[in-house]
Amino acid sequence: MQEIPFFCGICHRKVGGRMDYIIDAMSLPLDNLLGMLLYAILCMGVMGFVTWITLRFIPYPISVGLKNSIIGISVYLGIIIWWFAFIS
Numbered sequence: 001m002q003e004i005p006f007f008c009g010i011c012h013r014k015v016g017g018r019m020d021y022i023i024d025a026m027s028l029p030l031d032n033l034l035g036m037l038l039y040a041i042l043c044m045g046v047m048g049f050v051t052w053i054t055l056r057f058i059p060y061p062i063s064v065g066l067k068n069s070i071i072g073i074s075v076y077l078g079i080i081i082w083w084f085a086f087i088s
Contacts, residue, residue, distance in 0.1 A: 040082050047078030 025035040051074040055067050
């Protein structure tokens with residue numbers, strides 16, 4: 001496999017080792033726990049963020065409890081989508 005150089009955003013040095021391990025873990029098809037965990041966190045974060053942005057720009061006020069429950073349901077749906085997309 002060809003080595004892809006990664007550079008640190010702070011010190012502009014080449015990063016290797018751990019980053020290569022993470023990239024290898026996230027290659028499809030998933031066959032390890034770290035890759036599945038990283039994709040689960042990514043799916044939950046994207047679903048929660050998209051829902052939060054959508055609820056943020058609704059012109060009429062919604063109670064905080066209702067907003068939190070909608071975000072929680074979307075994160076739960078993100079887990080279900082992750083399960084059927086990556087695990088199955």
